[in-house]
Amino acid sequence: MKVNIAELNRNPGQRLPFSFSTTAEELEIRSGEYAFDGLIQIVGTVVYTGSCWRVTGTIEAVKTFVCDRCLTECRNAQSQPFSEDFAREADDEEEVNVFEGDMIDIRTLVRDTLIASQPLSNICKPDCKGLCPVCGHNLNEGDCGCDRFVPDPRMAALQQLLNKK
Incomplete structure (x- = not known):
């Protein structure tokens, strides 16, 4: 999941859209408590701000799990937004992801966003x-x-x- 940002280097403020499809296996997401069913869709844009490249978008996935309270098998459509800054050099003042060349790899960003957005307990509905x-x-x-x-x-x-x- 690499985005070529070569054309953005000349035009600060220009938006470069991207979209990817992947699976939980390709992202190496493994959990005994839940799984992602089917394709995971990633849609977003990259904007060169003049000092860094801001990557924003949304991850769409379908999570399957067994409810921790009633033991019912459940499917839950999820939509997770993300926004991260990338730079070619590390800056002590700001937290940014560092990359080299003209390709930004968002694989780790997508994986970490999906894993971090999962609740600690899998409940079929709030009033289960x-x-x-x-x-x-x-x-x-x-x-x-x-x-x-x-x-x-x-x-x-x-x-x-x-x-x-």
């Missing part, structure tokens, strides 16, 4: 109710009727007093 701790029924499909009351252990001494009467 999970599984019943008694019978294992998926509570998103309806109530199972089990008594799931768990007494507060801090109140156990008071409960014993009530049981003595």
Whole structure:
């Protein structure tokens, strides 16, 4: 995933569009908790600002995973924006990616953006109710009727007093 920026060197402010398709295997993204299904689409532009080349765009991917709460298999379309600056020389004042020649390789940028944007827990929806701790029924499909009351252990001494009467 290399973008040739040779024509931008003469025209600061000009935009150079790019688009790529790749797979999770090509990006070497491996996780036991999720996978990316099908092609990952990358669309963006490069702009020469006079001091650096700013690469901006969006990554479109479909993530498949098993919900951590209800164990349902899920598919989630994701759209992740990115924006990074690239320069030929490192500058102590600014954080930029350094490259040589007329080609900017955005492979690492795309990979890191996808991995960093993944949540710590895979939940099918924000209000997922999970599984019943008694019978294992998926509570998103309806109530199972089990008594799931768990007494507060801090109140156990008071409960014993009530049981003595």
